[in-house]
Amino acid sequence: MALAAGRIRHTVVFTPRHAEGSPEEADFLAAAAQLAAIPGVEAFELLRETSPKNTYRYGISMEFVGAAEYAAYNEHPDHVRFVQERWLVEVADFLEIDYEAR
Amino acid sequence: MALAAGRIRHTVVFTPRHAEGSPEEADFLAAAAQLAAIPGVEAFELLRETSPKNTYRYGISMEFVGAAEYAAYNEHPDHVRFVQERWLVEVADFLEIDYEAR
Numbered sequence: 266m267a268l269a270a271g272r273i274r275h276t277v278v279f280t281p282r283h284a285e286g287s288p289e290e291a292d293f294l295a296a297a298a299q300l301a302a303i304p305g306v307e308a309f310e311l312l313r314e315t316s317p318k319n320t321y322r323y324g325i326s327m328e329f330v331g332a333a334e335y336a337a338y339n340e341h342p343d344h345v346r347f348v349q350e351r352w353l354v355e356v357a358d359f360l361e362i363d364y365e366a367r
Numbered sequence: 368m369a370l371a372a373g374r375i376r377h378t379v380v381f382t383p384r385h386a387e388g389s390p391e392e393a394d395f396l397a398a399a400a401q402l403a404a405i406p407g408v409e410a411f412e413l414l415r416e417t418s419p420k421n422t423y424r425y426g427i428s429m430e431f432v433g434a435a436e437y438a439a440y441n442e443h444p445d446h447v448r449f450v451q452e453r454w455l456v457e458v459a460d461f462l463e464i465d466y467e468a469r
Contacts, residue, residue: 313468362421
């Protein structure tokens with residue numbers, strides 16, 4: 266489904282520091298999946314990254330109705346806590362990519 | 368809509384060599400949009416990339432039912448010609464990222 270005008274698709278590709286398939290990685294991914302519960306988050310997906318042309322292992326994709334909802338997500342205590350306590354500690358490499366309709 | 372098992376979401380973020388908003392850029396993007404017509408391509412999107420955390424300017428996202436359809440797209444003469452005659456000449460920087468369901 267094409268991205269409607271004004272909507273924002275926020276994505277991030279990443280590789281956990283944990284060994285692939287390890288219980289520690291599974292625990293981190295389970296914590297990341299909880300981001301879907303933060304208000305404003307729509308179309309949440311936690312996916313495998315499978316291109317041989319980069320080294321990222323997973324991706325998260327979510328959509329927001331607009332910039333205000335995206336900002337509220339970024340500032341939400343559950344997001345801030347996840348970034349501080351899990352993401353910055355357990356992610357080795359990542360890249361954020363956001364899309365909007367042309 | 369969540370990515371169904373077996374489906375592949377092929378994405379690429381990129382920056383044309385052309386000046387932003389130039390007629391040359393518009394012509395390149397129009398040519399890129401024609402990739403949507405290649406058999407097997409589903410859910411095609413040509414989007415602006417808007418995160419301040421990377422330097423890519425646009426993104427393309429498309430989905431395939433499976434690996435055979437993705438391979439057929441890669442080998443399709445219209446795709447091969449576009450890559451050789453336009454992409455490799457007119458794109459300054461890009462990154463391919465592919466997603467599959469976990």
